Amino acid sequence: MLRAPREIHLETVPDPRIEKSTDAVVRVVASCICGSDLWPYRGIQDVREPRRIGHEFVGIVEETGSDVGTVRVGDFVVAPFAISDGTCINCRNGVHTSCLHGGWWGSPDGGSADAGQGEALRVPLADGTLVALPDQPDAALVPSLLALSDVMGTGHHAALAAGVRPGSTVVVVGDGAVGLCGVLAARRLGAERIIAMSRHKPRQELARAFGATDILEERGEEGAARVRELYDGIGADAVLECVGTSESMGQALASARPGGMVGYVGVPNGAELPIGQLFGNNVGVRGGVAPVRAYIPELLPDVLSGAIDPGLVFDLELPLDRVADGYRAMDSREAIKVLLRP
């Protein structure tokens, strides 16, 4: 429960139960803290009343409503960070985050609002929302499966939006968990060269492990000049913007070549899109709230086979009763991403 900015505690709440026929109850195996959880934690987003929090988890189905068909009791499931029915026109278009009947963890849906940083929770629209694994996974895979809840799918969305394809030259702006997963996604899609912009040694190392071919510590115009130097004097085919600030978007736009694309998934927090600059250079921008539900079926086999290991972004694991320590570590950037075990 987040009671006020920087006041987060493990508290006892009533056990979740089926409230609608399309619900499931899931016992959480692992959940994690998202960069966006820090907004209410920091008070940037209002905390008007105590709220449950967390939108990334994996777990075991404990109970299903009478209309649930595709997930069964005992299934190991991955939950994406948004609730979706999987059947509306936007879901069919692969834009599950714009589901006509969906919603967000911890937001009212006519039943009790529940969220992922806990021991168990009520999952609305279980058939559309959850992805069940064919078998119980090896315990060692849990972090990488959990990464499919958000950061890996979000990095993949940035890479797709930026049009990464075999042979692309890529720049990734942002060395948080999403940016690092963006590096991994770009490599997976066949990028030939990937520049990760990072000044933090451990993050640089992880970026290299994920497939970055170059690391740049320079920022601003100097950073953009270095990008051009490395990429034929013109910049990158594809830039992944994974922060959302004015500086990071400026860096991203300045790093794209004429005709290039910026895929952006950093929630806009000061970022702007200067149309004159975009128009003059034919630089496109595409992105938004990543429909990670759409990508789990594609990415899951690569996690199960070990081809990708996005779970490496979790550099701190804590028991749920130390959730406050987890938020502090994320807030101070001591940890890239914190995994919580009930």
Add this chain to the structure above:
Amino acid sequence: MLRAPREIHLETVPDPRIEKSTDAVVRVVASCICGSDLWPYRGIQDVREPRRIGHEFVGIVEETGSDVGTVRVGDFVVAPFAISDGTCINCRNGVHTSCLHGGWWGSPDGGSADAGQGEALRVPLADGTLVALPDQPDAALVPSLLALSDVMGTGHHAALAAGVRPGSTVVVVGDGAVGLCGVLAARRLGAERIIAMSRHKPRQELARAFGATDILEERGEEGAARVRELYDGIGADAVLECVGTSESMGQALASARPGGMVGYVGVPNGAELPIGQLFGNNVGVRGGVAPVRAYIPELLPDVLSGAIDPGLVFDLELPLDRVADGYRAMDSREAIKVLLRP
């Protein structure tokens, strides 16, 4: 010569000649007036000194410099609205409007600046810039060939940037020559339904002839609501923005479905890109100064075969000495687009 806002005249200037070994001299068969020519004409763009004007023409090569190889004396050529070498990295990427050595008609390039609304002109970087036809074309094809200089390629750029493909639902904002060519380009790329937003009967008719399946006269939120009504309640897969104002871009963004794309080619004149709206709906934007040189090889066969007839956008043809009447007709929107014959 444009001497001052609204002062345009046919004047005698020195005959063009080869100044660089990569030049050609071209005798103009037909040229035309562009919407963007109206900016200096209206005084929105400064006219500091008398200047030659015009950047869309077709003609016959009269003379070539010693380093010109792909176009020959006597060739019928189409000239795109920008000068490009065809060999630099940006040209090889298909972004000829960002050519590292290119330029603009009527702008200094170290030789005398020349432009298309005249009897003959000096063409810099002739090999990269001009596209020669295999044979002399039928006179009836001249307007459609001339449309490849700008408006047809620009409409095609908008359609490509918006990701139009077979089966797409499309909206075209703007019923000028570019918007109408955008309709034609979208149909050519296989769009299933195309809404043209127009309130002008003759333009509506041409839009229908070019492949529009629906015409909308409503604007603003009412227009966007009608688009959603026609397209599954959510909006269009692909929107072509062919105006550049705040209103037209707002209309375009409001007409795209979640996950849709707006291809924009209207030179920004008040248009803005509200990142929060784009991000929330995963609506992408891509576009800019169209690299029409890149598209002539693809579009030319369809013009020569009669599969597309973009020349229908010319609804007024005048001799060059009535150029002032042509500008007046464009300025008052009496004419969609004016063709000038020397």
